[in-house]
Amino acid sequence: MAAKARKTNHRRLARERIEALFRQAALFYPENPEWSRRCVERARKIAMRQRVRIDRRFKRRFCRRCNAYLVPGANMRVRIHRGCVIVTCLVCGHRSRYPAVRSQHG
Amino acid sequence: MISPQNVLRHELIGLNVLVASASNPSHVGVCGRIIDETRNTLVIETGRGLKRIPKKYSIFQIRLPGECVVEVDGSALVAQPDKRITMRIQV
Numbered sequence: 001m002a003a004k005a006r007k008t009n010h011r012r013l014a015r016e017r018i019e020a021l022f023r024q025a026a027l028f029y030p031e032n033p034e035w036s037r038r039c040v041e042r043a044r045k046i047a048m049r050q051r052v053r054i055d056r057r058f059k060r061r062f063c064r065r066c067n068a069y070l071v072p073g074a075n076m077r078v079r080i081h082r083g084c085v086i087v088t089c090l091v092c093g094h095r096s097r098y099p100a101v102r103s104q105h106g
Numbered sequence: 107m108i109s110p111q112n113v114l115r116h117e118l119i120g121l122n123v124l125v126a127s128a129s130n131p132s133h134v135g136v137c138g139r140i141i142d143e144t145r146n147t148l149v150i151e152t153g154r155g156l157k158r159i160p161k162k163y164s165i166f167q168i169r170l171p172g173e174c175v176v177e178v179d180g181s182a183l184v185a186q187p188d189k190r191i192t193m194r195i196q197v
Binding site: 010013014016017020021023024027028035038039042045046049050 | 107108112115116117119120141142143187188189191192
């Protein structure tokens with residue numbers, strides 16, 4: 001029972017840290033995109049280690065290949081093509097495709 | 107939220123910090139914003155460039171949001187940033 005409580009506590013802390021890191025990544029981006037890339041890398045590491053999902057607000061804001069923090073209009077291209085949202089990372093050229101049919105995804 | 111009780115396990119990037127004591131005398135008094143963290147070091151952005159400060163044998167004064175300053179022994183922070191969440195705190 002104590003172990004379970006500890007685990008939920010760790011996960012709660014992990015969620016807080018992920019949120020703090022993404023906030024910081026947004027702040028760092030105008031100064032140095034490389035620093036925000038490091039923040040995203042760190043946040044994903046925490047998420048994977050603690051098995052926590054990355055919040056919906058943040059999950060499309062980074063490149064899954066190079067971990068770059070993506071800002072629409074700056075280093076990210078969003079196009080609709082054949083029922084898919086295609087997000088291109090303009091840093092490494094990676095394209096992620098998301099279904100465009102369900103409206104609850106952001 | 108980050109509090110004096112959970113600074114050891116919380117995110118340090120973006121916080122303001124002052125090196126209160128260090129084994130290298132030229133590191134004492136370095137003050138600025140934490141940019142990056144590795145297992146053994148913190149990278150601090152000061153007015154005069156980035157400084158990489160070893161955590162071990164240093165004492166940091168960390169300013170938390172809400173004007174609260176905590177003094178942290180750097181030896182307690184030696185761990186990979188993502189492993190600090192689960193680590194046991196040894197006194």
